[in-house]
Amino acid sequence: MSRYQFEGDLTHLERIIPLLVHGNPLALSYWRRRVSSLSPQQGLLPDGTRRVIRLLNIFDEVERALMSGKATVRRSAG
Numbered sequence: 193m194s195r196y197q198f199e200g201d202l203t204h205l206e207r208i209i210p211l212l213v214h215g216n217p218l219a220l221s222y223w224r225r226r227v228s229s230l231s232p233q234q235g236l237l238p239d240g241t242r243r244v245i246r247l248l249n250i251f252d253e254v255e256r257a258l259m260s261g262k263a264t265v266r267r268s269a270g
Contacts, residue, residue, distance in 0.1 A: 198230060198240065201226075201230055202230055202240065202243055202244070202247075205223070205226060205227055205230070205247060206243070206247060208223070209223075209247060209250050209251075209254070220251060220254065220255060220258075223251065224248065224251050227244060227247045227248055227251070228244075228248070230244055231244055
């Protein structure tokens, strides 16, 4: 995967995270797999690891919020 494609995919995923709380036609497991598949390899992005970890932590937060019936999740995915 090129650096450009990696950056585009990661940016897209960072933007859709806040929308998941408001209704998600795809399971959270799908989105988690998408983010996990971007786990930086070969040094494609210096901050890629940090961004992937942050997204996975946000998924954990979304899942906790949905399980507890809360519809609020921080919007700091970007």
